Amino acid sequence: MADKTFLNWPFFKEHHRAHASDLSAWAGSALVAVDHTDNDQACRDLVRAMGDAGWLMPSAAPDGAPLDVRTLCLTRETLAYHDGLADFAFAMQGLGTGAISLFGTDAQRAEWLPLTRKGEAISAFALTEPQSGSDVANSTLTAARDGNDYILNGEKTWISNGGIADVYTLFARTGDAPGARGLSAFIVSADVAGLEVTERLEVIAPHPLATLRFTDCRIPASAMLGQSGQGFKIAMSVLDVFRSTVAAAALGFARRALDEALSRVTTRHVQGAPLFNLQMVQGHIADMALDVDAAALLIYRAAWTKDSGAPRITREAAMAKLFSTDQAQQVIDKAVQLHGGDGVKKGVKVEELYRDIRALRIYEGASDVQRVVIARQVIADHQGG
Numbered sequence: 001m002a003d004k005t006f007l008n009w010p011f012f013k014e015h016h017r018a019h020a021s022d023l024s025a026w027a028g029s030a031l032v033a034v035d036h037t038d039n040d041q042a043c044r045d046l047v048r049a050m051g052d053a054g055w056l057m058p059s060a061a062p063d064g065a066p067l068d069v070r071t072l073c074l075t076r077e078t079l080a081y082h083d084g085l086a087d088f089a090f091a092m093q094g095l096g097t098g099a100i101s102l103f104g105t106d107a108q109r110a111e112w113l114p115l116t117r118k119g120e121a122i123s124a125f126a127l128t129e130p131q132s133g134s135d136v137a138n139s140t141l142t143a144a145r146d147g148n149d150y151i152l153n154g155e156k157t158w159i160s161n162g163g164i165a166d167v168y169t170l171f172a173r174t175g176d177a178p179g180a181r182g183l184s185a186f187i188v189s190a191d192v193a194g195l196e197v198t199e200r201l202e203v204i205a206p207h208p209l210a211t212l213r214f215t216d217c218r219i220p221a222s223a224m225l226g227q228s229g230q231g232f233k234i235a236m237s238v239l240d241v242f243r244s245t246v247a248a249a250a251l252g253f254a255r256r257a258l259d260e261a262l263s264r265v266t267t268r269h270v271q272g273a274p275l276f277n278l279q280m281v282q283g284h285i286a287d288m289a290l291d292v293d294a295a296a297l298l299i300y301r302a303a304w305t306k307d308s309g310a311p312r313i314t315r316e317a318a319m320a321k322l323f324s325t326d327q328a329q330q331v332i333d334k335a336v337q338l339h340g341g342d343g344v345k346k347g348v349k350v351e352e353l354y355r356d357i358r359a360l361r362i363y364e365g366a367s368d369v370q371r372v373v374i375a376r377q378v379i380a381d382h383q384g385g
């Protein structure tokens with residue numbers, strides 16, 4: 001039984017506690033046996049089921065209100081506890097439309113957000129390119145102005161939901177300036193002529209993932225999000241919000257690993273006594289519980305800070321993501337170890353968690369990038385102060 005006492009922390013309001021409790025009850029029955037055989041279909045089904053049940057509503061803000069980061073984090077934590085693919089499906093509805101929620105016009109929000117919040121359209125965030133993952137300012141896909149249109153040419157890769165998305169938030173170079181200042185953000189419907197999926201990528205925790213090629217794709221200038229040249233800042237602002245939620249997903253995986261480990265060490269006997277009686281095992285359990293609580297504190301500190309009106313939570317979100325994803329890996333590794341041979345057996349939950357956690361230390365800003373972000377913020381604060 002997952003520890004819920006953190007919900008009593010002062011970071012939360014009553015509606016957050018009710019949300020966590022209701023979603024947990026829903027997930028406990030709806031996500032017990034998600035069929036992962038066909039991940040595209042599983043994702044579509046999960047988006048539809050979560051949309052029907054109303055759980056996608058917090059993923060976007062059709063009225064332009066700020067996103068409730070605590071609700072996003074609680075949702076990802078809860079879904080990840082039950083099923084990694086359900087968490088992925090929810091997360092992408094948010095990340096894929098985050099720029100529309102935060103920077104879209106009324107008309108742009110009205111076109112897509114009611115659909116993605118009901119699970120009637122699937123969204124994706126198209127930022128990474130073959131030559132630019134961490135170094136976003138080096139993006140090369142071009143959007144050239146042509147009358148009232150832009151023409152897109154180039155490639156994006158590692159695009160989650162690539163191949164099944166209905167709409168992409170795309171970052172492209174509009175040529176206004178070099179580096180970070182030359183990027184702009186666009187809304188691109190998946191049915192635009194000239195957009196093709198050139199490769200489907202297979203990874204250790206399978207989910208829809210693709211490389212996309214844009215060849216002379218014509219999109220209206222009205223598809224631009226925010227102003228020309230604002231793309232980098234839009235991407236970073238969206239990542240500020242969603243990096244905390246990646247941390248929350250890692251926390252959900254870690255909580256589940258801790259629970260699985262507790263079940264194991266209290267029921268498995270060695271030399272006539274439960275494994276838990278061994279002090280070495282108690283040491284592992286203590287370290288796991290400590291990592292879980294420390295991660296939760298960093299995550300909900302970041303989320304509460306943003307919800308309290310902070311314009312940027314770059315440092316807080318980076319700390320939450322770095323610590324929570326790295327430590328969740330440690331927690332899950334210990335859970336596998338405590339399961340002995342069963343820990344690496346297909347179909348055993350901790351084996352699935354072991355695969356699920358790894359990519360979270362890489363996507364939406366690798367651990368190394370988070371260290372760079374934290375160090376830059378700390379030195380800027382020091383010099384400013």
Ligand code: COS
Nearest residue numbers: 127133134135136137180233236237240314363364365369
């Ligand atoms: N919010 C708003 N603005 C931001 C910002 C943020 N979180 N972070 C940076 N900016 C602004 C800066 O203030 C700067 O503005 P000015 O030019 O007006 O001063 C501009 O954006 C450029 O910032 P910076 O100089 O820090 O850019 P860098 O090219 O050095 O990039 C890193 C810094 C590496 C931190 C950035 O590229 C990054 O986060 N990379 C990881 C990308 C990622 O997560 N990829 C995964 C894709 S999604 S799976």
